[in-house]
Amino acid sequence: MKQRHALFFLVIFLLVFIIAEYNLFRIDFIGDEARHAVQGQFCARYINSFIHGDLVSYGGFLKDFSTWTNSISWYALYDPPGHAFLQGFLFLLFGESVFTARLLTYLFVVVGGVLLFFFSQRIFNDNLKALITVMVFFLFPPIFFFRGQNYLAIPIAVLTIGFFYAFLYADAREKLEFYSRVMGVFH
Numbered sequence: 001m002k003q004r005h006a007l008f009f010l011v012i013f014l015l016v017f018i019i020a021e022y023n024l025f026r027i028d029f030i031g032d033e034a035r036h037a038v039q040g041q042f043c044a045r046y047i048n049s050f051i052h053g054d055l056v057s058y059g060g061f062l063k064d065f066s067t068w069t070n071s072i073s074w075y076a077l078y079d080p081p082g083h084a085f086l087q088g089f090l091f092l093l094f095g096e097s098v099f100t101a102r103l104l105t106y107l108f109v110v111v112g113g114v115l116l117f118f119f120s121q122r123i124f125n126d127n128l129k130a131l132i133t134v135m136v137f138f139l140f141p142p143i144f145f146f147r148g149q150n151y152l153a154i155p156i157a158v159l160t161i162g163f164f165y166a167f168l169y170a171d172a173r174e175k176l177e178f179y180s181r182v183m184g185v186f187h
Helices: 003-024 033-051 058-068 081-094 098-124 127-139 141-146 153-169 173-186
Strands: none
Touching (some): 003 098, 003 127, 033 058, 033 098, 098 153, 127 141, 141 153
């Protein structure tokens, strides 16, 4: 199977899976999704204030914001900020909604599928085996369950795949160090 055909099937698979999952999981937030959405809202407000020239430290912003919202600062300090800042950026672009809160996870699914494909292709040296690897990964029950929800499981899984890819195949130590730092923001 040519790489172009395998990538085409991979994209079709991911799109069908995301559309099907979105239609299957049309529910309000469950579990910690609301906490992650609130973290995204905090970061969206911080980014927005920064854009409008209110240059305040992130810690100072959280302190002020938690005072305004009945001292719930633990919401924003509970997880590393990478996911919340990306989600906050999406909130600014598309508005705050359950779908927008989950959109970041869907984007990580697409990036993760492509990254896993290239990683598997490099290991197996076979496009079909790489495509099957991606499909099996997304059908794995924990990944299937969390893929359509606003949790950190998918970003962490995708970044872990990326870390191992960089660890095994990085051309320079600087790339590996950079990717390790990016992972640290999410873990």
